[in-house]
Amino acid sequence: MCRNIKTLANFEPPATEDEIRASALQFVRKLSGTTRPSRANEAAFDRAVDEVTETARRLIASLQINAPPRNREEEARKARERARERFA
Numbered sequence: 001m002c003r004n005i006k007t008l009a010n011f012e013p014p015a016t017e018d019e020i021r022a023s024a025l026q027f028v029r030k031l032s033g034t035t036r037p038s039r040a041n042e043a044a045f046d047r048a049v050d051e052v053t054e055t056a057r058r059l060i061a062s063l064q065i066n067a068p069p070r071n072r073e074e075e076a077r078k079a080r081e082r083a084r085e086r087f088a
Helices: 017-032 039-062 072-087
Strands: none
Touching: 017 039
């Protein structure tokens, strides 16, 4: 489940709201042990995703990073290369 959580800080262009929410959703899924909550737990699950999203957004915005922003395309290329080597 959590392998889908990606680094979101220090990228150009910055992480989108959808990317932050997707990471929060993966985090809550991992913590809860379910990908889809029951009806009884749906409100708590959704609230947790909202709260983690907001916390992640604040964290990313408040980080002070001295390194130059990373390029998304270059990082994706490196990840594909690592995957190719790993699964070859």
